[in-house]
Amino acid sequence: MENRPPPSPFKEGCLKGKVALLTGGGSGIGYEISLQLGKHGASLAIMGRRDHVLRSAVDALSHHSISAIGIEGDVRKEDDALRAVESTFKHYGRLDILVNAAAGNFLVASDHLSPNGFLTVIDIDAVGTFTMCRKALKYLQKGGPGKDPSSDGIIINISATLHYTASWYQVHVSAAKAAVDSITRSLALEWGTDYGIRVNGIAPGPISDTAGASKLGPGELMEEMQQMPLFKLGDKWDVAMAGVYLASDAGKFINGTTLVVDGGQWLSSPRR
Numbered sequence: 001m002e003n004r005p006p007p008s009p010f011k012e013g014c015l016k017g018k019v020a021l022l023t024g025g026g027s028g029i030g031y032e033i034s035l036q037l038g039k040h041g042a043s044l045a046i047m048g049r050r051d052h053v054l055r056s057a058v059d060a061l062s063h064h065s066i067s068a069i070g071i072e073g074d075v076r077k078e079d080d081a082l083r084a085v086e087s088t089f090k091h092y093g094r095l096d097i098l099v100n101a102a103a104g105n106f107l108v109a110s111d112h113l114s115p116n117g118f119l120t121v122i123d124i125d126a127v128g129t130f131t132m133c134r135k136a137l138k139y140l141q142k143g144g145p146g147k148d149p150s151s152d153g154i155i156i157n158i159s160a161t162l163h164y165t166a167s168w169y170q171v172h173v174s175a176a177k178a179a180v181d182s183i184t185r186s187l188a189l190e191w192g193t194d195y196g197i198r199v200n201g202i203a204p205g206p207i208s209d210t211a212g213a214s215k216l217g218p219g220e221l222m223e224e225m226q227q228m229p230l231f232k233l234g235d236k237w238d239v240a241m242a243g244v245y246l247a248s249d250a251g252k253f254i255n256g257t258t259l260v261v262d263g264g265q266w267l268s269s270p271r272r
């Protein structure tokens with residue numbers, strides 16, 4: 001059963017007037033980030049491959065009085081990326097925040113993974129993240145169309161902790177997320193300096209009720225939990241609150257970091 005999240009520690013309107021585009025924003029962690037950005041005042045465009053998922057997400061968000069549109073598209077297609085960014089601008093007249101949450105994942109031993117399987121995940125996670133950033137640059141930059149001249153652009157790339165050490169059956173995802181972290185740092189340097197865009201990442205650890213967690217069996221999940229200093233799984237809410245923090249002025253001096261939201265799991269080992 002999912003825990004009822006505590007009340008938000010952030011001000012309700014801390015993102016009021018902001019417009020956010022989220023890839024993979026219709027389900028899982030991406031949806032929870034959509035929900036929390038919306039609850040804190042942002043208007044949303046959510047992009048995903050599945051129309052029915054987008055429709056039900058937009059419907060659920062509307063029950064929270066959150067303004068949201070769904071844009072069907074695949075981050076692997078440059079035309080879809082451009083259309084998503086342009087449709088967001090056309091609908092809302094500005095773009096402040098880009099969240100790259102679209103990801104592909106499956107567990108497979110590396111001696112059974114085809115080169116195309118490897119490429120597919122790199123293409124979604126790493127190339128897709130860069131493509132979305134690149135297409136959104138014109139709108140996100142300080143002084144971009146429709147924005148207050150003083151308002152920063154924000155990019156948040158959803159990563160993982162798999163590649164900090166090594167993870168079984170995840171050679172493709174580990175490589176892809178390592179690339180995502182590298183993109184975060186490079187763009188933070190170049191675009192922070194040249195365009196007033198803060199680029200950060202969030203690296204969730206084991207989070208309950210997600211596609212990532214459901215791929216691990218209950219036994220493996222329990223094992224991961226027992227190695228965690230906080231001895232529990234995280235909630236999607238924990239990840240989303242990191243998103244609100246990085247997107248809001250609370251994070252105005254944070255640039256080029258990837259915030260780990262895992263209860264300390266990646267650095268822990270069994271007690272001896």
Ligand code: HXC
Nearest residue numbers: 103104105106107108113114115116117120160173211212
């Ligand atoms: C081995 C597989 C495979 C599997 C696909 N492939 N699934 N190989 N085991 N289970 C291979 C295919 O054989 C093919 O290679 C290539 O990958 C492309 O597969 P397609 O099915 O044609 O691609 P596509 O339809 O584009 O689907 C992409 C996908 C998709 C990534 C494979 O299944 C998907 O989006 N899955 C779910 C996404 C998801 O779980 N998102 C949450 C991510 S959580 P060949 O050589 O045969 O052509 C996350 C957190 C990370 O990212 C941390 C978690 C612990």
